[in-house]
Amino acid sequence: MKLLMMTMLLIAAGVASAAGADQEPATYWRGSTWTDPDRGFLWYAPPKPAKEEPQDDPKAAPTQRYEQMTNKQLGKEIERLLDIAVEQQSPAAVKEYLFLQQYAMDRASRFSDVFRRTVWTTPELDYSLRSRPTNAMAINTYDVERDSKRIAVSAQLAQTHGLFFYFRSNCPYCHQLAPILRMYQRSSGMEIFPVSLDGGTLPEFPNARLDNGSAENLRVTTVPAVFLANKRTGSIQPIGYGVLSLQELVERIYVLTSTQLGQEY
Structure with missing residues (x-):
């Protein structure tokens, strides 16, 4: 017992x-x-209540709630707070929106500062070292060197190439381009082949030849038109239509014959 x-x-x-x-x-x-x-039932105590997840402290600094956001999330949050501020028209809502906007601008400024510091210390990433410089003193030196290079290319091409100049005698733009082509011919030595589409001539090119069908083969529908022709291979490529300045003419011939796509753009 x-x-x-x-x-x-x-x-x-x-x-x-x-x-x-x-x-x-x-x-x-x-x-x-x-x-x-x-x-409880059958000697089993009831389960303990689950612990509540800590909530964001509304009194915490606004930036603490945004530091972990990505740019995409930050942008959506700015739009959301803006909509709320416009709808509620309350100082509290406007203040929260402005806090976030200010934080976003500060973060963007810091990134911009890191960006430029990185470019300054990494020459491989400095675009001004690969293309046209941005410094005023360097720009003048770059332009002089560039112009000399382009003129040299035109003089070199003059040994193997020539320019076809398609025009009409009653075209005012053709009359404007003719003296420019004469200037280019004198400076580079490149031969000009003037081709008249209407049988007339220009003061700068009194010995122009009548078109024999080449304009149709090249699909010339607008004058004036300038083509660069290789005397050895017979290949022809358009340089431009309409009035071109002397500098534009030199630039286009250099780019189309001596550079790769995107090299100096």
């Missing part, structure tokens, strides 16, 4: 322990599942 009593006491102690530290053994045995829903 004593052994049985000891066993019952041990079982009771175990049940009280399993019921949870928050429930007294005597209270547990006096309670009822029907009157106390939190009492």
Whole structure:
């Protein structure tokens, strides 16, 4: 009998322990599942409530809530706060929008500063070293060197190439381009082949030849038109239509014959 009593006491102690530290053994045995829903059932204590995830502190500095955002997320948040500010018309909503806008501008400024510092210290990334410089003193030197290179290319091409000049005698733009082509011929030595589409001539080119069908083959529908022809291979490529200045003429011939696509653009 004593052994049985000891066993019952041990079982009771175990049940009280399993019921949870928050429930007294005597209270547990006096309670009822029907009157106390939190009492537990069959000696099992009710599960502990899940811990709530910490929420953002509304009193925290606004920038702390935005530091982990990507640019895309930041842009969407700015649009959202702007919509709220416009809709509510309240100082609090406007203030929150302005805080975020200011933070976005500050972050963009910091990136811009890092960007320029990186370019300054990495010559491979400095576009001004690969193309036209931005420094005023360097620009003058670059322009002089560039013009000399282009003139040299025209003089070199003059040995193997010539220019076809298609015109009409009643075309005012053809009359404007004719003296420019004469200037180019004198400076570079390149031969000019004037071709008249209407049988007339120009003062600068009194010995122009009548078109024999080459204009149709080259699809010349607009005059004046200038083509660069290789005397050795017979290849022809258009240089331009309409009035071109002397500098434009030299530039186009150089780019089309001596540079790769995107090299000096």
